[in-house]
Amino acid sequence: MQIGELASATTTKVTTIRFYEEIGLLRRPARTASGRRTYGLSDVDRLNFIRNSRRLGFSIDEIRSLLALADQPERDCSEATDIASRHLADVEERLRQLGALRDELASMSAAGCCAKTMAECRVIQAIARPVA
Amino acid sequence: MQIGELASATTTKVTTIRFYEEIGLLRRPARTASGRRTYGLSDVDRLNFIRNSRRLGFSIDEIRSLLALADQPERDCSEATDIASRHLADVEERLRQLGALRDELASMSAAGCCAKTMAECRVIQAIARPVA
DNA sequence: ACCCCTTTCTACAGCCACTAGAGGATTTAG
């Protein structure tokens, strides 16, 4: 399998695959005589794992750890679950902050600014107000 | 007022102020004989506006537009409210996506992974599953 | 006058996770 096929099998861009190789997330594959990368089914699995992790918001470093752990099947899996639950806590925190932000923006918009001039625009005034 | 005082008056880092000047968000200030930047109260206002906008998640480009509009007091303010409501819609969209992500992560964690080996770690398996 | 510490200056590199483009080689289809 060449890089393009791997890309479409995993809905990844070709450049991204080469990038993952460069930063060491994917192993350097064998090459054809002319220098083209060749991949196997295990590479599809590994790349799918990486893409799913990214979709779930794991950082490259977290993925590196998860992959390293997954490569040691006999090992205790508590480290992996730790990474995941820490990530969940992060997401919940961001969710709370974003919710607060939404409320702030929504109340700004709700104040309304019915076709007046910039000089008395309430939205601008709301932004300009120092942090409460 | 020198740059350090402006920084502490707006809880901004000195380097960030210089960065905002470089990208044109803040005007180039007057300098002392020895080349130090000097600021006035209007710079405090402008920088506070910028910092509040960032805190609300507006991009630098959006802030540039908002500032340009705010500088024309007689102008109709519909453009400014448009920027704000578009931003609110963006935030709500991200909020939805992040909520879905949290649910996915939470159900992963809920599956539990009680001290087993990596080989049968459910979290790892959940991540590896192709996109449903 | 001297010393030292802090602030300020410029200019540049680094962060994250890619993405895009130049410019060339090779492969495949018609």
Next chain:
DNA sequence: CTAAATCCTCTAGTGGCTGTAGAAAGGGGT
């Protein structure tokens, strides 16, 4: 045989800063 697609390497750009190096200037105490 040619044209299009795919591949290669290398470099630079994105956003929003942050951090560093090395130098100059300012202020306070002895």
